[in-house]
Amino acid sequence: MDGNDKIHPAARKYWQGVEELRNDPEIASLRDLEFGVPPTMGDGSEVERRDFLKMIGTTFAAVGMTAGCARRPIEKVIPYVNKPEEITPGVRAYYATINSLRPEWGGLLATARDGRPIKVDGNPEYPLSGGGSDAQCQASIIDLYDGDRLRAPAVGGQTTDWKKLDAAVATALAAYKTQGKKLAIVTPTLTGAATKAALQAFMSSYPASRHVSIDAEIGTAIAAAHGYTHGITRVPLYDFHKADLIVSFDADFLGTWIAPTWFSRQYIPGRRVSEEHPTMSFHIQAETNLSLTGASCDERLRILPSQQRDLVMALAGSVAKATGYAGSVPQAKTPFTKEVAAWTKRLMAAKGKGIVISGSTDVAVQAAINLINERLGNYGKAIDVDRGMANYGDGTQAAQLLKDLQSGAVDAVVLWGVNPVYASSQAKTWKAAIQKAKVSVAICDRLDETASLCNIQAASSHYLECWGDAEPTIGMASIQQPLVRPLHDTRGPITTWLTWAGQPQNEREFIAEVWKALIFPRQETVTGTFQKFWDKSLHDGLAQLTPRHVIVGGPAAAPTPSAPPPVATNAAAAAAAVAAPAVPMPEAATPVAAPIKLIDPILAEFRPRLATDAMAIKPAAASTNGAFELALYYSVAVGDGKQANNPFLQELPDPLTKCTWDNLMLISPRAASKAKIELGDVVEVTDGKTTIELPAMLQPGLHDQAVAIALGYGRTKAGRVGNNLGADAWPFATGGVIKVNFKKTGVKAKLGLEQTHPSYEHRNIVRETTLAEWKKNPKAGNPDLEANLMGTDKDGKPDGLPKSVWKPHKFDGKYRWGQVIDLNACTGCGACVVACNIENNIPVVGRSEVHRKRDMHWLRIDRYYSERPEATPKKGDYDWDPVEDDWLGLADNPQVIFQPMMCQHCENAGCETVCPVLATVHTPEGLNAMAYNRCIGTRYCANNCAYKVRRFNWFQYPQGEMADNRDYKLASLALNPDVTVRSRGVMEKCSMCVQRIQAAKSEILRQGKETLKDGDVRSACEDACPTGGIVFGNLNDPDSAVNKARQDPRSYRALEEINTRPSIWYQTRVRHDWDMMPEGGNANVGGHGGHSKGAHGKDSHGKDSHGKGSHGHQGGDAHHGAGHGKKGG
């Protein structure tokens, strides 16, 4: 019925959302209006003709005034008195650093220009991230310039200076030096040796103090389970690259689970196919809501939160039986017996090459997961508990502290980097407990929900303003190196701890001392002095330590603050835990001068008896008061809400819902159809105790008996941007299964859903095939639709040039820029989108403007759904004209495909043809250039763009017109000085980072080279991508990675049939063969056949493909440049 049939004989349908699947009239209307809604005045009213003329008049008058008085104001140039050596005006400098409170980001590479930090990326030399990052890491530069940060210390609600604050703390805590009354320090898990030592120094002056770490509950549960099964409360290090088979129970490891950037980087090489690597890992996801990870999986089973425990236990039992396990596994009844059998078969075939994980906070479930991995021999392969991540608290200390605070046994508390009054299932208890405490001190960056309850607020610096350190995984230590002095009267936490300990010392010197004592002896890479090691570590941003542990010897060793207490909740387990050989941990201790002994690690061993005990731990009580189960999840953009005041994250669409600035109650289309709920209907959700109101959205892939709500919203004290966006779902959290009811309020809410802003009118812009098809024919699913679009000379013979009404471009110079994006490598995480926003000074337009479809993202990630093999109606049957509820079957459990979409830099660009003033023209280097100062804002170009990637400045967004009321003067410090800030009335779009191309050309000239090679210039999106899915480079260079990639048979150009000839290629998505998937009907209920060919287990990944798999990270060295160097104190 449309052009798709030609491209996809199987006529797979791709739909942008339920609205398109149903062919809603609103979607149809999108085709008529490029900008969705007609132009409006500031207050949202439509513009009348007379108003328009009035506006025109004043605009001209304003132009007349400014152009008239031409003598520009006198501008002064004020040079340095003494120029710092590392700063040359206009020259960028790169510094390796890390965020000590977000070790899961890994090492970072921060860019400073003229002494001002303007960009943060992953450190390309950091092995786990390989230079990749996530959206939150990218956006963290904006937090530095957040106007709502605390700008000075405060005591009793009054702003004060540090001297007075330190005195106030000393007075308040004086009683705790001697008395039996106890002081507690609450932080997230600390990983850096010096960071821990600073805290230890403070604690040693308060002998009765204790340190409690609270973390994301998932980390706590995994650590606690390993406390039972392996005798060490630690989150292990996972390596998805080593896994041929991945089974995940509700763990969103590509989006929000533990360290998604690392996991994405490990996972994707196993999902990309090439001649050298013709296999793919198999990924099974059992989950309630459709997560980012579920969107990438091969087999997806919809389960209810309440079904996970039994399913995991049943699988554990089945694997135990298959492997002849002597220990006992609890009996479990699950409706998914067929899946359990099929997965066991698969797992057994992939012994030692699998990974099984869970997102459950139920320790018993995690223990069962450990048992499965242990029996399959996955420990020591894809899961490494010896070289794991930090030693987490196991949750028992936090629970005990809450009790003690309530009872008054502890009545003084110091909090740093945590916000339990908001982000905790016990938020209310925490609130009461902190209010009850006599002394409450917060080391905080803002007056958040927790800090605002405290008596004393020690304003803490941003991580780019102060020194610190971290050890994200054991044996990989990094220094947090500041790029700038604190913008406000704030102080680094290490200084704060040391001052309060009565040992004030320079942060950097203190860290160097601790490193000399505790880190230097653990490394074997640098021979020579400590100074040499320190300089190298600071420069590289990483010190790789030998896998040996350190014990601080001598009786002087202070009690380790976070030494794990017996983990078990029952006596037998506790006794056994003590008896079991404990693995020595590299805990930091204060007495820096104490003698140090190195010992080789004792490997953690599986302990069957304790595993049995752990699996018997009863789950938290389930609430029964409701018809629907509630799945709480973190949105990939806003996460746990720590960075809720960051407008770049609020405006980043959630990868699946594509919603900005709000959280929603997600409901499956089937359930919504039954409950007569439509998109945007505000519903009242209640569990009997708490009631919140949220707009509803139909989410394909969600379980029919569950609803899902994102945490991280509804903050009340995040700041001017993040307050009161969405609703806070934390009060529902109990740790157990949650049941809720909902009812319609009759109110309709406006939503900023970016996916349905443009329309492709059902044109298939994504291409995919299956592994078997691809093996038969590498061009499978990728027909050449451009072949007949080549022109002929006057004799009718092909002239090798594309058909065009204009003289074709020759691109015969040195460069022609282009990109290749592998659809197999895109997880949809959105890191590139934020990186692009920050690199290119793309404004945040605010909630109301997104509602008017005026988002400015140059690069967006389109999300399409398509049917699964088991869906009904069968492929090809559906014709966009919904008959009754026919479409519901397609939306039950769809497949998802992501496609980054930006300006395609077409050779035959629609926009260039219609611009009346030649503001957008093609350059000889193949870029579709945009001269902002020439643009008069007709918007014809956007109308004529086939890809819907042009963005119009309806207002003076960079100055804050129309958007939120944040501090724009401060925020403007984050602007990239190399990119023009666009003003009202101007069109803009992706420039393929032309400023970086130009800067690189100047740079190689300085180095005496003539031609740019791969790695000399990288686009911002390419830099950010954790999976190396974007390759940018010179198409005219036969050796460039981009040139090789575009000649891959999988490469195609979007909508190539319309002869636009883009400079961006995509590579066909290859999925597992449909006959690898379980057959049968709706995967929601048990009883359908699942079969495994078992062939997959035979495939093995080439060991050496790890580095090669992602071309994106090869240019790391050059990127570092000369400026990436150490920075003195």
Place this chain on the structure above:
Amino acid sequence: MKCASLVVPLLPLAVLMVFSTGCDQVPNQIPSYHKGYQPVQPINYSHRLHAGELGIECKYCHFGAEKGKHAGIPPVNVCMNCHRLVKPNSPEIKKIHQAYNSGKSIEWIRIHKLPDFVAFDHSRHVNRGVASQTCHGQIQEMEVVKQANTLAMGWCVNCHRDYKNNPPDHLKDKKLNPSIDCGSCHH
């Protein structure tokens, strides 16, 4: 009536345009092209003496010119390299000493300024061998610096275009291909 609504708001524009031409302080120039602009600087510094007579290399003070976008105004410590000893008692040099000792820098008046939507890279030109004088005029003869050229786009583009037919002597052998793409300067 319909016509009136269009004309009335435009009236102030016409009035302003009449006034505007008289506003420019630089005579005989198109407004906003500041050729000839020669403000009085806080220190009576002579390029004729330093660059001309003494022959100090431009890049000694404007060291940024070969490193990055901005040539830069020399920081006070660069002046002090010589003037710690040279003529320390001259009233003008005393201003440098005062700035250096007080830590309060000298506030020079900016002469050459391109609009914010233009990206000009000094290093690109300097490292290609384009002489300072090409854009800044015979600076070694100027007692007080003045803007020698319009620095307007047409002026830039002419040079870039002329290179092929009429390259300056010292750049003849380099076979350059100076760009006239919009995107080279406007991004």
